[in-house]
């Protein structure tokens with residue numbers, strides 16, 4: 001990471017929509033007030049590759065599942081669990097924990113791999129994804145799987161569920177935050193917009209949504225299936241505080257999460273500009289890998305790509 | 318005897334294309350699953366009569382009712398779990414109550430969906446649709462019958478629901494076998510005297526396999542394909558009860574509310590004394606797994622049909 005030039009371009013690209021300028025004024029550029037440094041970013045980048053490796057291995061073994069949307073979601077979920085969130089794998093039911101809801105439940109492999117690597121359950125379980133008698137169901141099931149907060153897989157429910165957690169947090173004067181990840185295609189669902197209205201009406205500033213904006217669903221490009229743009233304007237017109245960032249840039253993700261937590265009186269939507277299939281060259285932006293696992297050749301190719309990337313990242317750190 | 322395997326979903330897509338030619342008012346709606354439901358075949362042939370509605374099923378159902386009110390014949394497709402439970406009130410108000418000419422054709426019904434898990438294994442749809450006034454409910458058993466039922470749906474007025482599974486299925490029928498098939502009239506696929514096994518959808522094949530095994534034990538089972546769950550074929554059920562004295566129902570669905578319940582209601586109300594058992598999913602959510610593993614664990618395969626039949630006949 002640490003490609004400052006890219007970083008700058010991205011920042012100026014997004015600043016027209018966000019409070020970044022103000023933030024720069026207060027915190028300075030990569031300033032000491034950020035609660036993380038280059039080392040953290042390097043560490044998380046390496047973890048993200050390891051998670052992607054797990055995901056492809058799991059899907060290859062299971063011979064079914066959803067590579068595209070699992071891979072695009074990795075960096076944000078890694079940033080949440082390995083750095084940002086206040087959670088404790090030893091106390092998964094701690095009432096004060098921060099919560100994460102994977103509303104786009106088909107990205108379950110990413111959530112499972114992260115939970116396992118954090119210590120919620122044995123990494124060995126990952127091998128049994130989608131098998132009979134395994135704890136790891138094709139889509140997340142709450143409490144059945146340690147660390148999973150909500151049963152998802154039917155799209156469109158997660159934001160409402162997160163609203164419930166945020167409302168309870170307010171009612172009980174708890175300090176926890178709730179984070180929820182949505183697919184962009186998922187926001188076709190009317191329920192998402194019912195939930196968007198509720199979160200804004202109740203000023204749920206303890207709620208942050210992350211939109212995996214990879215521009216693909218199953219039948220094709222989101223703009224061909226059912227136009228979503230302007231995503232930014234839609235969410236802000238619903239009364240949300242909206243940020244738009246590179247969803248594969250850990251630095252930007254951590255920064256946006258911190259800003260979201262700090263923002264008062266409004267829920268925050270972080271639009272993660274992502275690439276479906278991110279990290280596996282032939283899966284990137286390829287709608288055919290929405291719900292089809294890699295075959296043996298593709299699996300080996302993907303593994304070699306990850307190994308190469310890991311070597312590069314580890315040398316640099 | 319290895320039978321030809323054909324996917325009922327493909328039969329659906331192909332039949333839509335044929336019917337599209339015949340009926341210029343036939344339109345198709347899908348919710349981001351057209352490659353899986355096979356409505357994509359119609360979309361390619363008649364793009365101006367295909368509406369991609371996005372991942373927004375509730376909206377899709379009500380819009381279909383609006384289309385029907387203008388004389389269109391809308392076929393609406395998505396997975397069974399999203400085509401019924403998720404949109405129940407829209408179906409109840411805009412389709413059933415309004416007696417709208419909407420045809421809901423759902424794929425991926427039952428637990429043979431497999432590895433996606435219980436969230437995607439719809440085992441309540443027949444119950445949900447059966448309970449709605451005006452609604453006709455089908456569960457076709459193979460590709461040939463799927464084609465026939467889709468034709469009947471297009472050519473008969475009223476709200477209708479049909480569901481097929483995800484997997485390829487052995488062919489049971491040739492087209493001419495179903496020439497006279499009617500809505501609400503079950504088919505006697507094989508005759509027998511010791512027990513009647515009344516099945517629907519994907520389970521018809523499994524009970525046919527079980528029948529072969531039962532024959533070796535000297536048990537002759539009559540096999541009924543109850544493709545229409547509602548209106549149910551009351552006369553045929555009464556006949557089976559009287560002639561074989563034992564009935565087993567088999568469905569890839571909860572034992573509550575579907576085919577088994579429909580048959581039980583008839584038997585009880587007619588005061589027929591008949592040994593009776595429902596085979597299906599026993600009021601639980603199943604889990605991820607290969608379909609064959611699930612059928613073994615949840616006791617739906619031929620082996621378990623044989624066991625259940627023998628136990629019933631020993632009573």
Ligand SMILES: Cc1ncc(C[n+]2csc(CCOP(=O)(O)OP(=O)(O)O)c2C)c(N)n1
Nearest residue numbers: 069153154155183184185186216217218349
């Ligand atoms: C209610 C509902 N309808 C349909 C589906 C089937 N489905 C699974 S994933 C998917 C596409 C999701 O697209 P998107 O939200 O953009 O996810 P991503 O691109 O991140 O994979 C669909 C239609 C579902 N799971 N739930």
Ligand SMILES: [Mg+2]
Nearest residue numbers: 184185216217
């Ligand atoms: Mg998407």
